[in-house]
Ligand SMILES: Nc1ncnc2c1ncn2[C@@H]1O[C@H](COP(=O)(O)OP(=O)(O)OP(=O)(O)O)[C@@H](O)[C@H]1O
């Protein structure tokens with residue numbers, strides 16, 4: 001195993017760009033294990049940012065912290081700031097439920113509810129008090145269109161979501177997340193359980209979505225990161241070693257560890 005100098009970093013800042021969310025000195029501990037060791041990252045609005053790095057380096061932990069999904073894990077401690085619209089998401093007085101309407105998440109395995117396609121999308125909206133049938137219909141249609149699924153399911157909206165293919169289920173989960181009109185969509189390896197065709201469709205969907213949403217995606221698939229993301233952050237051992245525009249990370253990274261990782265010569 002090669003030793004890398006972890007003090008050597010290249011982390012860009014957004015200068016004059018509009019930042020949707022940023023973390024300051026973010027640390028995440030599971031008991032005594034410090035999984036994230038002081039990460040400062042800025043995410044540009046309406047862009048796709050990919051988080052890459054070897055297994056166990058903290059990508060999912062970092063992503064989950066952005067909408068406090070780590071809260072539910074016992075013995076977890078998160079310190080530092082997650083700044084979103086002038087509010088520290090990590091402070092105790094934040095209404096986590098409301099915050100997650102603004103910062104939504106899609107998981108690795110498609111996890112639709114055991115309900116119809118229609119109800120998957122309207123469930124949370126109804127819980128938030130939306131009763132207007134016409135409005136719900138409209139949101140179902142626009143969310144499914146944005147998730148590039150409408151044409152395939154418009155005649156079977158009341159069929160079970162479990163009757164869909166894996167790729168369709170994942171796009172339904174994306175539709176369900178965007179029905180809440182979040183600002184930010186967090187996705188943890190959303191295509192890793194899918195075949196190449198479904199993966200391609202999910203990727204197309206994400207590229208279309210960035211007109212309206214800011215997207216942060218964890219991926220192990222280097223081609224995927226290169227294809228769809230504007231920025232890439234390379235995580236290693238709980239730190240971000242390099243953060244730059246995606247084309248630079250993949251063609252001329254400044255840090256050796258990044259170069260070795262993206263070229264498949266790591267470790
Ligand atoms: N729920 C948990 N409880 C305790 N430790 C955890 C938990 N989740 C992750 N960890 C630890 O935190 C560290 C980072 O894990 P994380 O899942 O964030 O890595 P990752 O980069 O997403 O890896 P992968 O690419 O394999 O998904 C690891 O040491 C892991 O063992």
Ligand SMILES: [Mg+2]
Pocket residue numbers: 059060061218
């Ligand atoms: Mg992970």
